[in-house]
Amino acid sequence: MNYQAVFEEAIVSLKDEKRYRVFADLERQTGKYPYACYRNGTSTREIAVWCSNDYLGMGQHPKVIKAMTTTVENMGTGAGGTRNIAGTNHPLVMLENELADLHQKESALVFTSGFVSNEAAISTIAKLLPDCLILSDQLNHASMIAGVRNSGVAKKVWRHNDLEHLEELLKAAGNERAKLIVFESVYSMDGDIAPIEKIADLADKYNAMTYIDEVHAVGMYGPRGAGICERDGVMDRIDIIEGTLAKAYGVLGGYITGNKTVVDAVRSFAPGFIFTTALPPGLAAAATASIAHLKASKEEREGQQRQAQRTKDILSAAGLPVMPSQTHIVPVLVADPDLCKQATDMLLEKHNIYIQPINYPTVPRGTERLRITPGPFHNDAMIEHLKDALVDVWQTLGISFQNTGIDDLEAPGAILHHAAGG
Ligand SMILES: *Cc1c(COP(=O)(O)O)cnc(C)c1O
Numbered sequence: 554m555n556y557q558a559v560f561e562e563a564i565v566s567l568k569d570e571k572r573y574r575v576f577a578d579l580e581r582q583t584g585k586y587p588y589a590c591y592r593n594g595t596s597t598r599e600i601a602v603w604c605s606n607d608y609l610g611m612g613q614h615p616k617v618i619k620a621m622t623t624t625v626e627n628m629g630t631g632a633g634g635t636r637n638i639a640g641t642n643h644p645l646v647m648l649e650n651e652l653a654d655l656h657q658k659e660s661a662l663v664f665t666s667g668f669v670s671n672e673a674a675i676s677t678i679a680k681l682l683p684d685c686l687i688l689s690d691q692l693n694h695a696s697m698i699a700g701v702r703n704s705g706v707a708k709k710v711w712r713h714n715d716l717e718h719l720e721e722l723l724k725a726a727g728n729e730r731a732k733l734i735v736f737e738s739v740y741s742m743d744g745d746i747a748p749i750e751k752i753a754d755l756a757d758k759y760n761a762m763t764y765i766d767e768v769h770a771v772g773m774y775g776p777r778g779a780g781i782c783e784r785d786g787v788m789d790r791i792d793i794i795e796g797t798l799a800k801a802y803g804v805l806g807g808y809i810t811g812n813k814t815v816v817d818a819v820r821s822f823a824p825g826f827i828f829t830t831a832l833p834p835g836l837a838a839a840a841t842a843s844i845a846h847l848k849a850s851k852e853e854r855e856g857q858q859r860q861a862q863r864t865k866d867i868l869s870a871a872g873l874p875v876m877p878s879q880t881h882i883v884p885v886l887v888a889d890p891d892l893c894k895q896a897t898d899m900l901l902e903k904h905n906i907y908i909q910p911i912n913y914p915t916v917p918r919g920t921e922r923l924r925i926t927p928g929p930f931h932n933d934a935m936i937e938h939l940k941d942a943l944v945d946v947w948q949t950l951g952i953s954f955q956n957t958g959i960d961d962l963e964a965p966g967a968i969l970h971h972a973a974g975g
Contacts, residue, residue: 572889579677603939644837663807677766687735735766737766896952897923
């Protein structure tokens with residue numbers, strides 16, 4: 554066995570498909586967001602970041618920074634162990650209280666990332682339910698798919714946001730069988746939103762449990778930033794609401810909220826919770842400060858919605874193929890992995906604009922795109938600059954301005970259920 558050759562070939566095949574990933578070496582500077590310093594070998598220059606999931610700039614908010622630094626000074630850096638071994642740091646107790654209140658649930662449980670929370674909670678809940686059938690939306694995130702897989706239970710994948718298909722599968726399973734419906738509120742690559750209330754109606758009708766990933770909505774939607782379920786007045790209709798502390802809240806960590814019993818069961822049985830060191834106190838305190846701020850302040854949310862809409866309007870008016878999106882996410886279709894990479898290279902080298910190319914398996918082949926995430930700190934002049942840069946890149950590389958959507962492309966099938974996304 555030539556071990557080395559196996560890994561080399563794996564990388565070569567990625568490169569052949571033009572989806573080998575290179576990360577920009579960036580240094581964010583407090584107070585300058587969304588500008589950052591880009592290091593390219595020996596040279597450094599300032600670039601504008603248009604693809605961050607620190608959607609509201611909370612990662613540099615003075616209250617959040619202060620909460621983290623003072624907590625680290627008072628309590629040190631690490632958590633000192635798993636919660637089973639070392640107990641719970643008080644800031645984590647406060648954070649879980651804040652999260653339960655945010656989603657108006659009895660309990661919350663914090664994990665070291667959103668990925669871990671999905672993997673641990675979905676797999677544990679499904680395993681505990683006898684003969685459980687998981688019904689998983691076709692476009693669910695890789696972390697949810699990891700949970701579905703690791704549960705080892707039976708699964709059916711329903712066509713993305715297709716209520717009829719979901720109902721068909723629920724009906725076939727029958728009222729008596731345990732069923733867990735797992736889906737997202739905001740789908741992060743297309744920016745569309747699940748019909749949450751109708752899914753909850755189906756869950757009631759067929760006696761199923763519901764689990765929603767609100768990772769791309771928490772902090773950003775609803776009067777207190779609890780997400781789309783809050784905005785739509787359906788938080789109490791979903792059994793488990795999962796979220797991250799790493800995107801709009803600008804810190805790190807993931808969580809679930811739900812009733813006391815189900816959260817206690819996950820706490821007691823999930824290896825992804827039990828056997829890994831807890832979130833450190835500084836991060837917990839920073840996340841709490843961020844959530845508390847966004848509960849009370851609408852300014853960031855309104856700024857994000859305004860600038861995202863403006864970006865969509867201005868790019869569309871320039872004839873760029875902005876994909877339909879109901880949210881703050883602005884996808885622009887390239888529909889070719891090589892051109893997608895070339896476009897982002899050129900944006901960075903020529904226009905000082907940083908946008909990562911989004912390729913398979915994060916999105917289906919043929920739907921490669923730029924995923925732009927405007928926030929409250931992307932001002933009008935920056936949007937103009939972005940538009941001019943994109944038009945230049947589209948013209949120079951000969952990318953089609955005619956791509957209007959992906960409806961004419963073959964449905965992606967359950968691609969993401971077979972490949973690890975990222
Ligand atoms: C990013 C993401 C996660 C994982 O959250 P992290 O806190 O980054 O681990 C889960 N679900 C979705 C839909 C995501 O986009």
